[in-house]
Structure formats: structure tokens, C-alpha cells
Amino acid sequence: MAHIKHFENLKIQLEAIKSATNNFANDMCIGDGGFGKVYKGEIIHSNGQSMVALKRLNRAFGQGDPEFWKEIMMLSFYKHENIVSLLGYCDDCDEKILVYEFVSKKSLDLYLDKDDLNWVQRLKICIGAARGLAYLHSPSDTQLRVLHRDIKSSNILLDENWNAKISDFGLSKFGPANQQFTYLVSNPVGTIGYCDPLYVESGYLTKESDVYSFGVVLFEVLCGRLCIGNNNDKLRPLTRLVREYYDQNRINELIFDNIKDEIHSDSLKNVH
Template sequence: MAHLDHFQHLKIQLQVINSATNNFAEENCIGKGGFGKVYLGKFVDGSKGEMLVAWKRLNPEFGQGDSEFWKEIMMLSFYRHENIISLIGYCDDQNEKIIAYEYASKRSLDLHLDTNDLTWIRRLNICIGAARGLEYLHAPSETQLRVLHRDIKSSNILLDDNWNAKISDFGLSKFGPANHILSYLITNKVGTRGYCDPLYEELGFLTKESDVYSFGVVLFEVLCGRLCFGNNKRRPLLGLVRQSYEKNLVNEIVHDSIKEEIEPESLKVFTEIAYQCLNKKREERPSMTQMVEALELAVKCQVKVIRAFNLKKKSLLTSTKPYVILKLTQSSLQCAKKTSVKDKATPEWNEEFDLYVENLDVQCLHICLLNATSRIDDLKVMRSVLAAGKDN
């Protein structure tokens, strides 16, 4: 296996992992799945220093072996993106197969669906991050093949300290041609029931639209705050979604923790694109690029817009090359703007700007006036001013 020499720089000695996990002590186990168990432990990287690492220890009795092990290492080595979990290294010693990943401290999305941890804006931002990761896999650079994940589900979307989404678990993924709008592979059916594209389940036809279907299931899990599986107490999610959507009653299946905060237009944009993902005709499903655009629009429909502000403080604006920074006090959105002030004999700053605001009732707008060397003044415009400027 001479081609594996390419990955030797990623190899981690088993004794290092044994030390990091205290010989795979049960108290260090943070998860398990169809591959085996995941352990948390510290690792010292030559360039990054000490870090927490998730160590995935494959159990061959669970059906995954050399093929899935090396496939995941190859995928994560060649395909790097801020919304794809990062590979730290691997171990292939003494019949042990272990993969080391960056540690996602919030763990997987499925654990947070039915909680109050996730506001609607936070749920949207998580969906956007996952969509961008899939967009990258489906439309890579000219030198790379398209990656078909084959197992998109909420438990394979990890979350870091800042709730950024990271797609994980590439052991079942497949390469596909990237230069065709519609291309498919005929392959053995794998994945998780409830998330699988029906066309793929029935005929074995795998396309990038198969991932889109699975992602649509995840979107409705995020909206409804529950997994797609049914049980004795409730029906499977997709049947409920189709019935509610066709009767224009989607608002009735929204998770209770976010029902009151969702703006109707944001809900409309979100559910329309999510429902398109579930279309039985694959050619009528959206691309991941279209998904990103629609989800970003859902965010804009949710937040308030502050427009136009007029600031005249001549005594302050006479400083050398002044500039203004605007920043909201509390927001998970990108909400800062820097703008220059023209140096005139009677200088003033009068500019229209857009800031997307969530939770208007707790926001303040900070206007910081600075020059090249020091802060000149710090103005705090209270919520009443923000409210007055809303949607003008």
C-alpha cells in the first residue's frame, strides 16, 4: 500500500493515544455509533500546542474495516473546509484503527433539537453552515472529485464552542464526477433509514441530490425539534411534514421553544426550500448553492433592519482622519461596520447603513469614533433610537 505513504505525517503512535485516553477509560467515552466508541483526550500538536481531541476507535465487529477507515482519512485530508470536521491524525498499530478529529464541544446536532439551547436564528445559522459544507463537497475545485456523503443526518453534524456546524463521518462516502450537472452512481445501499433518498433506497441510484434529500430531512428535524423516526407515541416526521405542508399548517408542528419567535416570512422561506429537498423527482430538488442562498434569505427575513443614521458632532469630527465603527451589543450575526469620515472644514458623518438585528428589545447600538492613534468618543445609542429607525 505504497500510496498510504502520503499520510504518514498524520500517524500518531498508539502509546500516545493510550496515554491521552487513559487506556480508553469508560469515563473518557463521549459517544458511540455504528463504528465503535469515541473518546476525549488531550493531544500535543507540534504547531498548535495542546488541544482536546476526539479519538474514534473503530470496532471491526460493527462492520467497518480497512475500506471505511482509509476512505475517511483520505476524504478529510483532501477536502478541508470550515464546515467539515478537521482531521488531526490516525493510528493503525497493533490491530487498532483510530481516527483523531478536532473536538466539537457541543457534540452533535441531534442532542440539541428538543431543547431551549437553540433559538431560531441559531438553528438557521447551523443549517447554513452545514449547507455550505455540503456545497463544498458537491462542487469542489477543478482538481477534485465531487463527494457524495451518503449518510447526512443530524447526528453527523457536529457543533463547536460557537455553534458552528461541522459535517462528520465520511466512512460511507463516495467519489463522483464533478463536471456533470446530473450524474449518478449505482452502488450498494447504505445510510440511515429515515434519511435516505427513496430513489436510492429502491434502485441504488446515488446522486448528489440523494444528499440533498437527507439534508431536507435534517432541516425539518431542526424546525420541529425532533428526530425523523416514529415510535409508539408519535408518527414518523416526514409523514407529518407532508400532511402539514399540504394543508398549510406547518406552523403547528414547529418546536414549542421557537414557535413564538419565528417571523412568518422566515418560516415560509425555510419550509419551501426544505420541502423542495424532499421532492420525489431528483431533478426538482435544489442544489446546495440554492440551499445556502435560501437559508441566508430566511435569516434576513427573521431579523429587523436598522437603516439610516445621522451623526453630527463637529467638535469630535475635526480630529485627524477620524473614522466610525458601529457595533450591536448582543448579536450572533455579523453586525459591525467601519466607515470613514471625510476630512472637511465642517466635517460631519451622515450615512445610510444596514444592520440586521435580532432580539431588538435587548439591543443597543455602539458608535465608536476613533482616529489613527486613539479613541475619541464612545457613543451609546439606546434601544429607543434603534426602534425608531427600524424598517425605515
């Protein structure tokens, strides 16, 4: 296949990955997502040698070869400080493994209701993620726009300095970027709670679909909770709560207690 040859320089042998992860030992596993288990290990890759994160495909979760090659293609062509870096891949012996830069703080969703992040740090993370998303939506003239289709707080990774890195491009699609208004018709995919209702209902996919999902993330950061099933109001999605409180001019009551005193009243008015 032509696309495989194009990425040959990124290929890493399975034996090297097994050695780095002690043959996928449980104590080397650092996460488990929709693609499969994620391991850490030190390995030689396209940029040298360092600690990396290795995502191993488990086809039982529903993803497979198309998502695997989509991720490789997207992250090879689209590079930005706020997008996770792909360092290599392995497709030996029916294995499908993606090798990324290691981000020590894991993902944003783990910190929404914790006191690790103050208001300024939360803003910095949101600004970084917004820059990464803007780059995907407005690339150079030679590239197509990328519509991510699964923007959510668990797909925003954080490095040791709390810099945001957008990840997980297996569901993304290319779209034309040289027209003022563009859309694609596709079967809606994504995560409940984050999906743009217009996209779900109509199948019309635009960059605004990603922007809606990112807006949900912004309110998660402000309110200190996941958009679905967390804290009180477990049965009430965050988007519904925000609309109700916004209409009643009570948004301030939804702010996460740990950061409420750090937010200047004028900043909150900008949210409105």
C-alpha cells in the same frame, strides 16, 4: 500500500493515544457510534498539541479498514470550516483510531428538542452545514465531487460557538463533478428516515440524495424532533407527517413550541 505512505505525516503512535486516554478509560469516553467508542484526550498531532476526539474502531459494528482509510483520504483532501478536521490516525497493533478536532457541543441531534438553541442559532447551524455540503458537492476543478451518503443530525457536530461541522465520511463515494447531471449506481446505504427514497429504490446515487437527507435534517431542526421515533407520533416518520401537513397547509402546527414565537410568518412561507 501507497495510500498509507501518503498519509504517514498524520500517523500517531498507539502509546501516545493510550497515555492521552488513560488506556481508553471509561471516564474518557464521550460517545459511542457506528464506528466504535469516541474518547477525548490531549495529544501532540499534525497541527500541534490540543484536546482531541479519538474514534476507536470496533469491527463488531460492521465497519472496518475500508471505512477507516476512506475517512482519512476524504478529510485529508477536503478541508472546509464546516467539515470536521482530521488531525491524525493510528493503525498500530491491529488498532484503527481516528483523531479529530475536539468539538465540545457534540452533535445536533442532542439539541433538537431542547431550549439551548433559539431559532436564529438553529438557522446559523443549518446554513453552516449547507455550506459544508455545497463544498463537497462542488469542489475545485482538480477534485472529484463527494457524495456523503449518511447526512443526518447526529453527523453534524457543533463546536463551542455552535458552528456546524459535517462528520463521518466512512460511507462516502467520489463522483464526477464536471458534468451537469451525474449519478453513480451503488448499493443503497445510509440511515433509515434520512435516505432518499429514489436512491433506495433504484440505486441511483446523486448529490440530490444528500440534499434530500439534509432536507430531513432541516425539518428536524424546525420541528424539534428526530425523524424517527421521538415525542408523539412515534410510529409516524417525520417525512410522512410533513407531507401530510404540507398538503393541508398546516406546517405551522409542526413547529417546535420553543421557537414558534421567534419565527416570522414570512419566513415560514419560504419553507412552503
